[in-house]
Amino acid sequence: MSHHLLDGKKGLIFGALNDKSIAWKIAEKAHDEGAVFVLTNAPFALRLGEIDQLAAKTGSEVIAADATNVDDLQSLLIRSQEILNGKLDFVLHSIGMSPNVRKKMSYDDLDYRYFQQTLDISALSFHKLLQAAKKLDALNDYASVVALSYIAAQRTFYGYNDMAEAKSLLESIVRSFGYIYGRSKGVRVNSISQSPTYTTAGGGIRGFDGLFDFSNRMSPLGNATAGECADYCLTLFSDLTRKVTMQNLFHDGGFSSMGMSERVMGFYNKCLDTNLPEEW
Numbered sequence: 001m002s003h004h005l006l007d008g009k010k011g012l013i014f015g016a017l018n019d020k021s022i023a024w025k026i027a028e029k030a031h032d033e034g035a036v037f038v039l040t041n042a043p044f045a046l047r048l049g050e051i052d053q054l055a056a057k058t059g060s061e062v063i064a065a066d067a068t069n070v071d072d073l074q075s076l077l078i079r080s081q082e083i084l085n086g087k088l089d090f091v092l093h094s095i096g097m098s099p100n101v102r103k104k105m106s107y108d109d110l111d112y113r114y115f116q117q118t119l120d121i122s123a124l125s126f127h128k129l130l131q132a133a134k135k136l137d138a139l140n141d142y143a144s145v146v147a148l149s150y151i152a153a154q155r156t157f158y159g160y161n162d163m164a165e166a167k168s169l170l171e172s173i174v175r176s177f178g179y180i181y182g183r184s185k186g187v188r189v190n191s192i193s194q195s196p197t198y199t200t201a202g203g204g205i206r207g208f209d210g211l212f213d214f215s216n217r218m219s220p221l222g223n224a225t226a227g228e229c230a231d232y233c234l235t236l237f238s239d240l241t242r243k244v245t246m247q248n249l250f251h252d253g254g255f256s257s258m259g260m261s262e263r264v265m266g267f268y269n270k271c272l273d274t275n276l277p278e279e280w
């Protein structure tokens with residue numbers, strides 16, 4: 001059922017790779033709520049072709065852009081405004097990738113060239129996007145810009161690797177650019193810190209099944225799904241949250257406030273009965 005939350009709003013959505021992607025669900029729901037938008041992803045992702053189905057379903061155009069490339073971002077912002085016939089009201093940054101995670105490098109044996117790519121793709125791209133948008137004056141007053149993050153920005157999660165540094169940097173850019181853009185144009189800049197979610201990027205994390213299960217047992221409301229993340233994101237794109245900015249907003253079923261739950265305690269105590277080796 002549509003609440004017409006985004007009627008008349010124009011947007012730009014990064015990161016829909018396939019129907020598991022969080023950005024895919026956000027695009028579907030934004031369309032249902034009345035928004036029009038341009039879809040974008042890196043050239044390698046567009047070659048996979050799945051985004052064309054989403055474009056057809058939502059009546060959107062697709063533009064290739066490498067989010068680490070400032071020229072690509074500028075052309076994307078100019079072209080999107082031409083297609084949508086005006087400035088943008090919302091932008092979703094749903095981008096993350098670590099070559100170190102992909103190549104299964106451990107945190108104490110990182111490749112520094114890869115590390116820089118992790119930071120560039122997953123965090124600096126957000127600054128590049130905001131800077132390009134501000135210079136081109138591509139966003140309307142009180143536009144809303146949302147990035148997706150994870151709690152490994154604040155706490156250590158084995159296996160998340162150099163993506164933890166990328167998310168810390170991303171959340172810092174949310175605050176720093178949120179101040180600059182809020183002061184000049186009332187533009188809101190926030191991140192949503194989402195539960196573990198089965199997607200292409202999520203599944204690449206070492207031990208993801210265990211992480212997902214642990215987080216689900218720990219959270220009083222259970223893990224938040226990609227569809228639920230989309231619902232939350234729409235409220236941030238809407239006019240109902242016009243004074244929310246510079247925040248990292250946990251959307252995790254309560255996980256971030258937990259220390260130990262009964263379900264995890266029960267599971268843990270069962271494991272203790274099974275004579276684990278001493279070093280565990």
Ligand SMILES: NC(=O)c1ccc[n+]([C@@H]2O[C@H](COP(=O)([O-])OP(=O)(O)OC[C@H]3O[C@@H](n4cnc5c(N)ncnc54)[C@H](O)[C@@H]3O)[C@@H](O)[C@H]2O)c1
Nearest residue numbers: 015017021022042045067095096148196197199200201202
């Ligand atoms: N899946 C999870 O468990 C989880 C949890 C919390 C936060 N997040 C975050 O959500 C966001 C979306 O990830 P997802 O889980 O939907 O996975 P996904 O793999 O579907 O999306 C990641 C996207 O990043 C895009 N991308 C990579 N390099 C790019 C580049 N150079 N330029 C433009 N786009 C590029 C990919 O093509 C892909 O569409 C990421 O920021 C991720 O870190 C995911």
